[in-house]
Amino acid sequence: xxxxxxxxxxxxxxxxxxxxxxxxxxxxxxxxxxxxxxxxxxxxxxxxxxxxxxxxxxxxxxxxxxxxxxxxxxxxxxxxxxxxxxxxxxxxxxxxxxxxxxxxxxxxxxxxxxxxxxxxxxxxxxxxxxxxxxxxxxxxxxxxxxxxxxxxxxxxxxxxxxxxxxxxxxxxxxxxxxxxxxxxxxxxxxxxxxxxxxxxxxxxxxxxxxxxxxxxxxxxxxxxxxxxxxxxxxxxxxxxxxxxxxxxxxxxxxxxxxxxxxxxxxxxxxxxxxxxxxxxxxxxxxxxxxxxxxxxxxxxxxxxxxxxxxxxxxxxxxxxxxxxxxxxxxxxxxxxxxxxxxxxxxxxxxxxxxxxxxxxxxxxxxxxxxxxxxxxxxxxxxxxxxxxxxxxxxxxxxxxxxxxxxxxxxxxxxxxx
Numbered sequence: 001x002x003x004x005x006x007x008x009x010x011x012x013x014x015x016x017x018x019x020x021x022x023x024x025x026x027x028x029x030x031x032x033x034x035x036x037x038x039x040x041x042x043x044x045x046x047x048x049x050x051x052x053x054x055x056x057x058x059x060x061x062x063x064x065x066x067x068x069x070x071x072x073x074x075x076x077x078x079x080x081x082x083x084x085x086x087x088x089x090x091x092x093x094x095x096x097x098x099x100x101x102x103x104x105x106x107x108x109x110x111x112x113x114x115x116x117x118x119x120x121x122x123x124x125x126x127x128x129x130x131x132x133x134x135x136x137x138x139x140x141x142x143x144x145x146x147x148x149x150x151x152x153x154x155x156x157x158x159x160x161x162x163x164x165x166x167x168x169x170x171x172x173x174x175x176x177x178x179x180x181x182x183x184x185x186x187x188x189x190x191x192x193x194x195x196x197x198x199x200x201x202x203x204x205x206x207x208x209x210x211x212x213x214x215x216x217x218x219x220x221x222x223x224x225x226x227x228x229x230x231x232x233x234x235x236x237x238x239x240x241x242x243x244x245x246x247x248x249x250x251x252x253x254x255x256x257x258x259x260x261x262x263x264x265x266x267x268x269x270x271x272x273x274x275x276x277x278x279x280x281x282x283x284x285x286x287x288x289x290x291x292x293x294x295x296x297x298x299x300x301x302x303x304x305x306x307x308x309x310x311x312x313x314x315x316x317x318x319x320x321x322x323x324x325x326x327x328x329x330x331x332x333x334x335x336x337x338x339x340x341x342x343x344x345x346x347x348x349x350x351x352x353x354x355x356x357x358x359x360x361x362x363x364x365x366x367x368x369x370x371x372x373x374x375x376x377x378x379x380x381x382x383x384x385x386x387x388x389x390x391x392x393x394x395x396x397x398x399x400x401x402x403x404x405x406x407x408x409x410x411x412x413x414x415x416x417x
Contacts, residue, residue: 004179005297008066008251012300020298021306023184025314026324027335028070028288033325035071035281039079041088043325044315045214046071049280051312053271055305060267061259063301065244066251066293068308069271072284074235074391079281082225092219094229095276101233102269110262117241117256119405123354124363125370125397130246131347132374132390133239134291134340141340145333155197156330163190163334171295171338183292183335190331199328208318217279231382236284238394240268243285246346249353250290251299291339294346361414362404370397 006012012020032050033043053069061067075095082091121129142148146156166189170182178185194200241256244264248255255264264285272282293299314320351367358364374393379386387395407413 006300006303008253008299008301009063010300010302012302017303017306019181019184020296020300020303021310023181023187023296024068024289024292024304024307025310026187026327027183027292027339028068028286032070032286035073035076039076039083039088039091039281041279041281042215044212044321045216045278045280046275047311047321048214048315049271049275049278050283051308051310051315053275053283054308054311056271056274057264057267058301058305058308060270061263064253064259065247065255065264066289066299066301066304067243067247067264067285068289068304069268069283070286070288072236072272072282074232074239074284075229075282078228078232082228086222086225087220089217089220090222090225091229092217092276092279093221094226095282096219096273097221097226098230098233098236099269099271099273099276099282101230102236102272103266105233105237106262106266106269109265110260114256114261117261120398120401121241121394122366122401123350124356124366125401126245127347127351127354127356128367128370128374129347129390129394129397130242130249130350131344132371132393133242133246134343134345134347136374136389137336137340138344141333141336143333144329144336146330147333153199155194155199156328158197159190159194159199159328159330160334160337162193163187163331164337166190167295167335167338179296181296183295183339186335187327187331190334191327194328194331199330200326202326204322204326205319208322210318212316212318212321214315215279219276219279228383234395235387235391236268236272236282237265238391240265240285242390242394243290245350246343247285247290247293249346249349250294288336288339290346291342294342295338366397366400366404369400373397 033046036043036046050070057067057069079091082094139148145160146153147160163186167182167186170178170185174182241261244255244261268284275281275283314324356363370393373396374390378392379388380392
């Protein structure tokens with residue numbers, strides 16, 4: 001029997017809305033709050049702005065693009081340098097300016113259209129680029145689970161195995177209502193297993209005040225700090241296009257055309273600029289969110305909006321925020337292990353659905369070079385910005401595709417190509 005699909009603009013009964021929204025929020029929570037932890041700021045304001053940013057994204061894209069905005073990892077490198085040298089308010093200034101420049105880029109795309117994407121990223125290149133979004137994150141999932149530690153804790157392995165096992169079995173065996181919340185059930189089972197093996201610290205929950213006001217602060221602007229952060233715009237734009245394409249594959253709609261790349265890119269960057277204004281970190285569309293949709297078949301923006309509202313509530317209620325923060329790494333790692341794999345598979349699906357012909361040398365070369373570039377570990381430094389993994393692979397794919405396009409126009413290609 002085919003899986004019940006809840007479409008993008010489909011209304012969800014209230015009895016389903018809460019658990020489905022919880023599932024989305026929990027799936028991305030661990031990764032999203034890691035960014036404020038690394039940068040040394042209160043995660044409550046990040047939860048608030050992630051929720052607000054997601055609601056704005058839904059509004060700006062007319063409820064046609066399902067996406068939950070979480071904290072962006074792309075800014076960690078240059079932001080850490082700016083914070084060490086100038087302080088976090090100056091990093092906020094960089095977030096604001098980068099977000100506004102992204103909005104300008106969205107306007108340019110609105111004027112010139114998106115047909116250029118088919119030229120610079122044909123299916124033979126886009127498939128592996130999208131696959132790399134998931135594949136390059138696979139080590140993060142294993143690291144969160146503690147599986148890459150020099151000395152592996154058996155407790156971590158148990159919790160990881162329980163979480164992943166329930167997610168896998170639930171995704172293929174659960175029926176009716178349970179079939180749409182396998183990720184939520186897996187997280188709950190993993191959390192119970194973590195309590196049983198003693199790796200959950202409930203102290204933050206006990207010490208948290210019931211009502212907690214997020215810590216807001218204003219940005220400061222310095223040209224040097226801004227120039228350190230601004231090049232990240234290349235990275236987040238590449239990520240955004242990749243995420244929108246893989247989401248399009250998952251939900252069966254071309255989101256680059258409707259609601260349009262210009263709308264989704266503007267919403268993403270506007271949210272980042274707004275976050276920087278109040279003391280939060282930049283936001284971005286999230287792989288975990290895409291993975292949940294791919295596994296459950298729940299694409300409803302109403303569900304994602306519900307997750308955003310829950311995130312906002314958690315930012316003000318201390319015990320709830322603290323409870324979610326007690327979810328241990330092996331639980332997040334177990335879920336991510338499956339979600340990232342689903343994203344990688346979506347990239348392969350692009351190759352299959354578009355009938356990429358590998359008897360043609362161009363297609364073989366594009367896919368081969370992109371995969372090796374993304375998985376090789378090669379890094380190119382542009383000032384304080386690193387191009388590596390999927391982002392570097394995307395840049396290489398675009399340059400190589402443009403080169404082949406030029407050869408075609410100059411009639412230099414083998415006629416069989």
